Amino acid sequence: MTEPAPVPAPPVPSAPVLPALVPIVRAAMRSRCPRCADGPLFAGMTAFAPHCRACGLDFRQFNVGDGPAAFLILVVGGIITALAVILQIKAEPPFWVHVLLWVPLTTIAVVACLRVSKAALLILEYRNQAREGRIAPEEATRQ
Ligand SMILES: [Zn+2]
Numbered sequence: 001m002t003e004p005a006p007v008p009a010p011p012v013p014s015a016p017v018l019p020a021l022v023p024i025v026r027a028a029m030r031s032r033c034p035r036c037a038d039g040p041l042f043a044g045m046t047a048f049a050p051h052c053r054a055c056g057l058d059f060r061q062f063n064v065g066d067g068p069a070a071f072l073i074l075v076v077g078g079i080i081t082a083l084a085v086i087l088q089i090k091a092e093p094p095f096w097v098h099v100l101l102w103v104p105l106t107t108i109a110v111v112a113c114l115r116v117s118k119a120a121l122l123i124l125e126y127r128n129q130a131r132e133g134r135i136a137p138e139e140a141t142r143q
Contacts, residue, residue: 025116029116033054038054045111045115046118048062048118057126062126063125067121068118072117075113084102
């Protein structure tokens with residue numbers, strides 16, 4: 001008895017990553033509610049509002065954690081450090097020029113990028129219905 005030839009698996013379409021990110025980045029830069037796109041996400045510089053003023057979506061159910069801040073420390077810190085080193089090598093300015101230039105620039109870049117990255121993570125949590133992990137009850141695991 002011969003076994004039937006295995007059926008080849010259908011090819012997995014590879015979704016282009018960059019075009020998929022464009023609407024999320026655009027929505028994050030607008031910093032609006034992921035459900036109605038009307039109410040503002042933030043109540044302060046980087047603090048989320050408790051809920052959407054337009055549709056009432058509770059933003060407290062989402063937890064973006066410290067991921068955006070840690071990522072920004074690496075990216076913004078690396079860019080600013082590289083620019084400071086290049087400036088020092090090319091122009092050798094006095095130290096106070098570095099302080100006057102890089103401290104405000106770093107602060108502005110971090111706050112601006114933190115708002116966008118926190119908004120992007122909240123939008124992704126909403127769209128993907130991501131929630132904190134829970135341990136399933138024992139009856140549910142016996143299936
Ligand atoms: Zn809303």
